[in-house]
Amino acid sequence: MIEEFSKFPGIGKKSAQRLAMYLFRSKDQDFQKFVDAVVALKRDLHSCQICYNITEKAICSICGSEKRDKSVICVVEEASDILHIERANEFRGVYHVLGGVLMPLKGIYKEELRIQELLERVKTGNVLEVILALNPDTEGDTTSLMLMKELERFPLKVTRLARGIPIGGDLEFSDDATIGRAMAGRITVK
Amino acid sequence: MIVRRLTLHDFRIHHSTEMEFSPKLNFIVGGNGQGKTSLIEAIYFLCTTKNYKGAPDTDLLRFGQPGYTVHGVFEDATENNVHIRFLADENRRIYIKDGKTVHRAADIIGAFPVVLLTPEDHALTQGAPADRRKFIDSVISQYSSVYLDNILEYAKVLKQRTFLLNRIKENPGRSLTAELDAFTEKMILTGSAVIRQRDEFLQEFKSFVEEVYQEIMREEESPSMHYQFLEGAAPESDISALFRQKIYARRDDEIRRGMNLTGPHRDDIDFGINGKSLKSFGSQGQHKTFQVALRFAQFFYLKQRSGKTPVFLLDDVFGELDAHRAGHISRYLRQVGQAIITMTDLSNYAYLREMNESRMFTVSAGTVTPA
Ligand SMILES: [Zn+2]
Numbered sequence: 001m002i003e004e005f006s007k008f009p010g011i012g013k014k015s016a017q018r019l020a021m022y023l024f025r026s027k028d029q030d031f032q033k034f035v036d037a038v039v040a041l042k043r044d045l046h047s048c049q050i051c052y053n054i055t056e057k058a059i060c061s062i063c064g065s066e067k068r069d070k071s072v073i074c075v076v077e078e079a080s081d082i083l084h085i086e087r088a089n090e091f092r093g094v095y096h097v098l099g100g101v102l103m104p105l106k107g108i109y110k111e112e113l114r115i116q117e118l119l120e121r122v123k124t125g126n127v128l129e130v131i132l133a134l135n136p137d138t139e140g141d142t143t144s145l146m147l148m149k150e151l152e153r154f155p156l157k158v159t160r161l162a163r164g165i166p167i168g169g170d171l172e173f174s175d176d177a178t179i180g181r182a183m184a185g186r187i188t189v190k
Numbered sequence: 191m192i193v194r195r196l197t198l199h200d201f202r203i204h205h206s207t208e209m210e211f212s213p214k215l216n217f218i219v220g221g222n223g224q225g226k227t228s229l230i231e232a233i234y235f236l237c238t239t240k241n242y243k244g245a246p247d248t249d250l251l252r253f254g255q256p257g258y259t260v261h262g263v264f265e266d267a268t269e270n271n272v273h274i275r276f277l278a279d280e281n282r283r284i285y286i287k288d289g290k291t292v293h294r295a296a297d298i299i300g301a302f303p304v305v306l307l308t309p310e311d312h313a314l315t316q317g318a319p320a321d322r323r324k325f326i327d328s329v330i331s332q333y334s335s336v337y338l339d340n341i342l343e344y345a346k347v348l349k350q351r352t353f354l355l356n357r358i359k360e361n362p363g364r365s366l367t368a369e370l371d372a373f374t375e376k377m378i379l380t381g382s383a384v385i386r387q388r389d390e391f392l393q394e395f396k397s398f399v400e401e402v403y404q405e406i407m408r409e410e411e412s413p414s415m416h417y418q419f420l421e422g423a424a425p426e427s428d429i430s431a432l433f434r435q436k437i438y439a440r441r442d443d444e445i446r447r448g449m450n451l452t453g454p455h456r457d458d459i460d461f462g463i464n465g466k467s468l469k470s471f472g473s474q475g476q477h478k479t480f481q482v483a484l485r486f487a488q489f490f491y492l493k494q495r496s497g498k499t500p501v502f503l504l505d506d507v508f509g510e511l512d513a514h515r516a517g518h519i520s521r522y523l524r525q526v527g528q529a530i531i532t533m534t535d536l537s538n539y540a541y542l543r544e545m546n547e548s549r550m551f552t553v554s555a556g557t558v559t560p561a
Contacts, residue, residue: 104354109369138346146372
């Protein structure tokens with residue numbers, strides 16, 4: 001169990017020991033609740049067929065909403081980034097979860113990402129703008145550069161989030177106002 | 191800015207050492223291996239979060255102890271406290287600035303500018319190009335956090351791109367052209383910014399070195415320096431365009447060798463004396479003078495750029511200078527700010543003791559005594 005917890009992001013060996021110990025000492029009914037929640041997580045949740053957001057249905061509530069503008073697609077690294085952007089309440093379009101960024105050292109190349117799926121969406125839908133909202137770090141920037149090239153042949157606008165998210169900063173650690181400003185002041189790159 | 195106090199616990203040979211410094215000259219006298227260099231090491235560490243000898247924390251820790259603490263009190267218009275703690279069983283370092291834990295080394299680097307002169311400085315003019323790049327990187331990083339971010343980012347790009355090039359070399363079947371193009375463009379973007387900042391720095395720094403030659407070294411000779419980038423590009427080139435042209439031209443070569451062959455990681459500086467290359471024609475004395483001049487120029491340049499007077503650390507360099515020149519440099523240092531100077535032997539420099547506001551310490555087996 002300790003070994004399994006250690007695989008979690010941000011959990012070291014000591015924290016893993018504490019978590020395992022907590023579970024071991026918890027009351028039977030609390031423990032069962034935890035087990036049920038873990039099982040339900042994999043059973044009930046899956047990726048949205050359109051944008052790869054995490055959802056309980058086939059299509060997520062954002063893609064399914066009539067109020068969302070389907071002509072603007074915001075590309076993010078992970079589904080968790082959607083939560084951060086949604087919290088800022090600035091964006092009314094839809095998303096596309098890339099599933100990571102280029103990282104040769106970790107064996108992540110173009111084919112490991114949902115780039116083909118994005119291009120399919122752009123080809124078939126009436127997409128007018130693609131916003132690249134990847135984290136502004138080395139790999140995120142490089143992936144944005146590749147996406148800009150891939151999107152070159154389509155008649156649409158490509159934008160990137162404005163600065164404001166500090167260099168090396170993550171969407172995850174930026175406050176709502178910062179994300180809101182970055183979204184509002186996005187820069188056209190094509 | 192001055193360093194007012196230094197406290198060490200279980201750092202190198204020091205069990206428990208506390209020192210109060212003079213705002214002017216401080217001389218630390220001791221034999222080899224008695225712990226004088228570790229005092230310089232500790233101050234440099236507090237200012238830069240780096241060990242200039244590249245020693246791992248386990249080497250810095252006094253044998254058999256659970257952790258070390260280095261604590262410095264810096265005085266400017268305000269007083270600042272910096273602690274660096276190392277915990278052996280967790281194998282991690284903690285930085286605390288004014289009571290708050292600091293998570294990015296970049297939040298400390300540059301706050302307390304420092305200039306260090308050591309016997310290893312021979313590498314500045316006589317070492318490999320990497321030694322000169324390290325020199326300019328350490329100077330610019332102390333006043334520009336943008337530059338520090340750029341070189342860290344550039345290093346990451348190089349690492350990923352090297353791996354990618356080798357992957358392409360080993361698997362010619364899988365097309366990774368789009369990936370290589372993307373990392374190439376990122377390298378051009380970040381690398382061009384690094385080159386522009388280095389160029390701008392060296393343009394200004396040049397005149398500081400010339401001035402130091404005349405004012406401090408009192409040399410008749412005239413120093414020069416030429417920045418060598420992108421395989422000998424002209425200074426006024428369009429850097430991004432040239433970088434792009436060169437790097438795409440060498441693509442096959444890069445894949446064949448699995449190496450990044452073009453970019454600021456291959457830069458160099460060509461130093462000269464009276465129009466002749468220092469590296470090819472310089473005497474031992476000319477090299478030494480040039481190295482000291484570079485450090486003094488660094489001091490004045492940082493002072494101007496950051497608006498703060500750096501602390502000057504001189505580790506065991508008086509042994510290489512004649513008494514006359516050492517005295518001249520000491521008197522000069524006293525006028526410009528605070529200096530901390532280590533030496534093995536005082537006999538040749540007894541007159542230094544007479545200088546106003548200077549303080550003398552002796553170090554023996556990790557114990558510091560005011561003399
Ligand atoms: Zn969806």
